[in-house]
Amino acid sequence: MDRILSCEAGRSIGEPVRLSGWIHNIRSVGKVHFLILRDRGGLIQAVIDAGEVPEIDVARLGKEYVVDVEGVVAEEPRAPGGAEVRIRALRVLAEAEEPPLEINRPHVLRRTRVDSLLDHRPISLRAPEIRAIFRIQSALIRGFAEHLRSEGFTEIKTPKIVATGTEGGANLFEIRYFERKAFLAQSPQFYKQMMVGSGLERVFEIGPVFRAEKHETSRHINEYVSMDLEMGFIRDEHDVMDMQVGAIRRMIECVAETCGRELALLGLGVPAVVDIPRIPFSEAMDILRREGAYASGNDIDPEGERALCRWSARERGSEFLHVFGYPIAQRPMYTLFREDDPSVSRSFDLLFRGLEVTTGSQRIHRYDLLVERIRAHGYDPADFEYYLQAFRHGMPPHGGLAIGLERFTAQLLRIPNVKLATLFPRDRHRLTP
Amino acid sequence: MDRILSCEAGRSIGEPVRLSGWIHNIRSVGKVHFLILRDRGGLIQAVIDAGEVPEIDVARLGKEYVVDVEGVVAEEPRAPGGAEVRIRALRVLAEAEEPPLEINRPHVLRRTRVDSLLDHRPISLRAPEIRAIFRIQSALIRGFAEHLRSEGFTEIKTPKIVATGTEGGANLFEIRYFERKAFLAQSPQFYKQMMVGSGLERVFEIGPVFRAEKHETSRHINEYVSMDLEMGFIRDEHDVMDMQVGAIRRMIECVAETCGRELALLGLGVPAVVDIPRIPFSEAMDILRREGAYASGNDIDPEGERALCRWSARERGSEFLHVFGYPIAQRPMYTLFREDDPSVSRSFDLLFRGLEVTTGSQRIHRYDLLVERIRAHGYDPADFEYYLQAFRHGMPPHGGLAIGLERFTAQLLRIPNVKLATLFPRDRHRLTP
Numbered sequence: 034m035d036r037i038l039s040c041e042a043g044r045s046i047g048e049p050v051r052l053s054g055w056i057h058n059i060r061s062v063g064k065v066h067f068l069i070l071r072d073r074g075g076l077i078q079a080v081i082d083a084g085e086v087p088e089i090d091v092a093r094l095g096k097e098y099v100v101d102v103e104g105v106v107a108e109e110p111r112a113p114g115g116a117e118v119r120i121r122a123l124r125v126l127a128e129a130e131e132p133p134l135e136i137n138r139p140h141v142l143r144r145t146r147v148d149s150l151l152d153h154r155p156i157s158l159r160a161p162e163i164r165a166i167f168r169i170q171s172a173l174i175r176g177f178a179e180h181l182r183s184e185g186f187t188e189i190k191t192p193k194i195v196a197t198g199t200e201g202g203a204n205l206f207e208i209r210y211f212e213r214k215a216f217l218a219q220s221p222q223f224y225k226q227m228m229v230g231s232g233l234e235r236v237f238e239i240g241p242v243f244r245a246e247k248h249e250t251s252r253h254i255n256e257y258v259s260m261d262l263e264m265g266f267i268r269d270e271h272d273v274m275d276m277q278v279g280a281i282r283r284m285i286e287c288v289a290e291t292c293g294r295e296l297a298l299l300g301l302g303v304p305a306v307v308d309i310p311r312i313p314f315s316e317a318m319d320i321l322r323r324e325g326a327y328a329s330g331n332d333i334d335p336e337g338e339r340a341l342c343r344w345s346a347r348e349r350g351s352e353f354l355h356v357f358g359y360p361i362a363q364r365p366m367y368t369l370f371r372e373d374d375p376s377v378s379r380s381f382d383l384l385f386r387g388l389e390v391t392t393g394s395q396r397i398h399r400y401d402l403l404v405e406r407i408r409a410h411g412y413d414p415a416d417f418e419y420y421l422q423a424f425r426h427g428m429p430p431h432g433g434l435a436i437g438l439e440r441f442t443a444q445l446l447r448i449p450n451v452k453l454a455t456l457f458p459r460d461r462h463r464l465t466p
Numbered sequence: 467m468d469r470i471l472s473c474e475a476g477r478s479i480g481e482p483v484r485l486s487g488w489i490h491n492i493r494s495v496g497k498v499h500f501l502i503l504r505d506r507g508g509l510i511q512a513v514i515d516a517g518e519v520p521e522i523d524v525a526r527l528g529k530e531y532v533v534d535v536e537g538v539v540a541e542e543p544r545a546p547g548g549a550e551v552r553i554r555a556l557r558v559l560a561e562a563e564e565p566p567l568e569i570n571r572p573h574v575l576r577r578t579r580v581d582s583l584l585d586h587r588p589i590s591l592r593a594p595e596i597r598a599i600f601r602i603q604s605a606l607i608r609g610f611a612e613h614l615r616s617e618g619f620t621e622i623k624t625p626k627i628v629a630t631g632t633e634g635g636a637n638l639f640e641i642r643y644f645e646r647k648a649f650l651a652q653s654p655q656f657y658k659q660m661m662v663g664s665g666l667e668r669v670f671e672i673g674p675v676f677r678a679e680k681h682e683t684s685r686h687i688n689e690y691v692s693m694d695l696e697m698g699f700i701r702d703e704h705d706v707m708d709m710q711v712g713a714i715r716r717m718i719e720c721v722a723e724t725c726g727r728e729l730a731l732l733g734l735g736v737p738a739v740v741d742i743p744r745i746p747f748s749e750a751m752d753i754l755r756r757e758g759a760y761a762s763g764n765d766i767d768p769e770g771e772r773a774l775c776r777w778s779a780r781e782r783g784s785e786f787l788h789v790f791g792y793p794i795a796q797r798p799m800y801t802l803f804r805e806d807d808p809s810v811s812r813s814f815d816l817l818f819r820g821l822e823v824t825t826g827s828q829r830i831h832r833y834d835l836l837v838e839r840i841r842a843h844g845y846d847p848a849d850f851e852y853y854l855q856a857f858r859h860g861m862p863p864h865g866g867l868a869i870g871l872e873r874f875t876a877q878l879l880r881i882p883n884v885k886l887a888t889l890f891p892r893d894r895h896r897l898t899p
Contacts, residue, residue, distance in 0.1 A: 073667040097860035126862055129859045155852065168666075175611070182608065187601055188604040189604070192689055192890045194676065208641050232594075400561075427530040429532045464643060464646065464648055
């Protein structure tokens with residue numbers, strides 16, 4: 034008999050079925066034993082009546098044993114899902130030691146220390162609500178890719194071992210590459226721009242990036258998944274923001290369409306992405322002053338990001354907010370600026386529920402200007418030979434952005450620490466599992 | 467006016483349009499100038515009649531200039547695509563130096579030295595037939611992901627910075643990770659198995675892997691994209707091979723459906739994937755002997771792979787061939803073997819047009835047996851603490867495989883060197899661009 038999933042049992046009332054999974058819990062009432070079986074579809078109650086199937090040695094079973102059962106589905110309004118399985122036969126596929134975490138209790142995510150969840154990652158992920166985070170993350174990846182493919186983008190895979198950094202060498206992890214030194218890519222920035230110039234015009238990449246930053250916060254990890262896009266023949270940075278709105282809308286639709294069960298487990302809905310308001314940096318500063326938050330300098334601090342998002346939710350009905358036109362001073366050397374005011378960059382950030390989740394901009398596409406800016410940042414254009422090759426031979430106006438997958442996931446699911454939205458996070462002290 | 471792509475012009479005969487792209491070539495006949503314009507949609511002829519638009523300074527233009535043109539589409543049977551654009555206005559978006567490669571000549575791929583194509587990668591990718599390779603590669607990624615999602619798989623992203631290798635430490639690139647040593651992941655093997663055990667059951671990952679191998683062949687690169695899948699609750703390795711057949715069929719369908727223009731440029735069709743024949747290793751050895759090839763030992767050498775594929779094409783009508791049941795001696799420690807003959811592993815390879823493109827197997831899922839095999843391979847189980855955690859607490863029967871994306875692309879497109887199926891390859895000597 035072919036296996037069915039727990040979530041499919043309700044369609045087979047009265048029929049014989051086969052299910053496989055882990056024993057999430059066992060409870061006995063006299064000679065009747067209630068197993069909660071866990072599989073990728075969810076949980077289901079499976080009943081062993083020792084009077085009917087005395088050959089099953091229930092005493093031998095334990096939590097997390099992997100079993101294969103055959104039985105008949107019965108309606109049972111008191112059971113989760115409204116159906117249970119009356120077991121006729123049971124086979125142990127793998128034995129198991131008692132798990133180090135109580136993954137079968139509700140609210141494991143909130144009740145367990147972050148380090149404990151991460152130290153026992155292969156086990157903590159078995160908790161249905163923790164696993165749900167990564168089902169949703171998978172749907173976010175899918176939505177990002179689907180939207181961009183529908184807009185004519187090509188998915189690219191660029192190298193993670195590089196000879197130099199995109200920003201001159203700070204915060205790079207160093208590798209021994211045969212007889213040479215090399216580094217881990219901080220960003221596919223140069224490569225994705227080169228690919229726009231190669232004539233693919235519109236490219237995206239979903240891949241790891243590496244930052245040797247000594248941060249120890251709930252917002253930072255040293256290896257994360259960057260969802261990058263870069264597009265040519267734009268009018269200005271607003272074309273890139275438009276593309277981002279479409280991508281985020283599709284990402285959230287994907288979650289809503291395919292992860293209903295997971296959202297229910299987490300007790301969450303999805304935010305509306307009708308339209309994302311856009312305000313210039315100067316207006317953001319005015320708002321911060323009016324809201325009584327710190328507003329000075331060339332950037333917005335974490336408290337300012339929270340204040341702006343509160344303002345956006347209240348005044349514009351949006352949990353997302355685009356801020357554009359940041360001062361050029363804090364932006365990378367490849368960022369384009371306004372012709373009428375070179376102190377204003379053509380960059381933008383996307384804030385979501387109080388945190389920056391995206392940074393993007395229109396880039397410089399003129400060779401001469403790029404060389405000038407590289408020099409102005411104190412670098413030697415000779416160190417950017419390959420990057421500059423694309424510009425020397427004709428580069429269209431272009432721009433792009435990068436979304437941090439784990440950070441976006443955490444904000445969407447209201448998870449207070451980005452590490453919990455990462456399967457196996459890497460931080461200053463954590464290199465395992 | 468909104469921009470259209472060159473491939474869309476045929477639908478707008480007699481209408482005004484706007485196009486943007488690179489000047490692929492220029493040819494002048496008296497006062498009439500024929501520009502070949504290149505955009506992500508392909509090539510189109512655009513005509514400047516100096517008698518009609520004397521204000522356009524054609525002498526100023528050159529190959530690879532990025533331009534924006536407005537004009538009217540006219541039927542022109544002699545032009546590629548059957549239509550051309552009569553230019554009314556032209557704006558230069560970016561100037562360009564003459565490119566170092568003649569990317570506008572046919573057969574650039576075959577006529578240019580590999581090193582020259584790679585040294586000038588941002589430029590060589592502009593040749594339509596070279597760009598086509600990566601449009602097709604993008605479709606392969608999509609097909610792999612689409613098929614697996616439709617089969618209930620979750621896309622995962624696992625760390626590339628790891629504390630130890632999957633195979634005890636050979637061929638690992640070393641990183642300085644803050645105050646410690648770390649390594650680049652050779653494979654997501656342990657992580658994907660742990661994720662099966664976490665209850666996701668079916669997972670896939672498309673990401674970089676790193677091998678510090680000193681090979682210098684046309685089949686090897688030191689960083690490549692591995693398309694991995696791992697699935698739980700299988701009967702045996704044939705379930706994994708079945709999943710692979712479905713994935714490959716969808717990958718090739720995706721190419722056929724979305725890359726007709728690219729295949730035409732390369733002068734190629736796609737192979738039929740009706741069914742992939744499966745033969746045991748012992749039969750493969752018999753065939754090799756009959757075919758007069760080398761057949762001895764625990765593995766099949768490159769010449770043997772070619773001979774088997776010739777046999778498969780001739781006798782079974784398939785360019786793909788699954789060989790299973792390799793001797794356990796040459797397989798990794800986590801490979802399961804037959805109960806009735808422990809010298810025969812439950813592993814398989816997929817050969818395609820004379821080359822191995824996939825390796826997979828059913829894995830050991832019993833904790834005790836895995837510990838025993840780790841010891842038998844001379845390793846210390848304590849070094850595999852996190853991996854073993856998943857098994858100690860209940861792991862279902864499972865198996866999986868990995869397809870090398872670049873190698874698969876090269877075989878599909880009959881490209882003789884895998885480096886040419888890689889955007890920016892990394893080998894023993896090449897770390898740039």
